[in-house]
Each structure stands twice: as structure tokens, then as C-alpha cells.
Amino acid sequence: MNRGLSSGQIWLRPLIYNLLSLIGLVSALLSDSWGDWLAWLTLTLPLWVIVYCWWGKSDG
Template sequence: MTKRPSTLNAYTVPLVIALISMVGLVAALVADGPGDWTSWIALFAPIAVVVWAFIFRRR
């Protein structure tokens, strides 16, 4: 019998990605200078995660 993952394990990564995206969106709206870099990095992170998942899923 296999062990089922808990609800916390199933939602941890999507919640972290959502929080990073929200930080990026808020930084893009209110910050200037270093906040611009923060927003670019935070908004690129979900894209990088999806690309990483597609690359390693095909193996």
C-alpha cells in the first residue's frame, strides 16, 4: 500500500510560487530601482519552474 501525500505537501509548492508572483507584482507596482529587479526576478521564477518541470518530466 502506498502512502498518500498530505494536503500540506500537495499545496506547498503552488503556494510558494503564488507568493513569489504576488511579491513580484507588488514590487512592479510600487517599487523603483532595486524593486524593478526584484519584480523581474520574482515574475520570471514561475516561468522558470514550469520550464524546469517540462524538461525533467520528459526524461
């Protein structure tokens, strides 16, 4: 009997993406040079995930 995904499996990825976004926002506020690069990388990660899920998977 398959019970599906547990709540931990459902919420793990969104939690990781939100934590990375928070790290990016804080680094953008508190740091120059390397913090700007870290912010850029962490804040564009959700966009890349959206692009991958939207266009990266084939229907067939």
C-alpha cells in the same frame, strides 16, 4: 500502507510560487530600480519552474 501526499505537501509549492508572484507584482507597482529587479526575479520564477519540469527531467 502508503497514503500518498498530504494536502499540505500538495499545496506548499504552489502557495510559495503565488506568494512570490504577489511580492513581485507589488514591488513592480510601488518601487523603482531595486523593485523592478525584484519583480523581474519573482515573476520569472514560475516560468523557470515550468521550463525545468518540461525539459529538465528525463523520461528514462
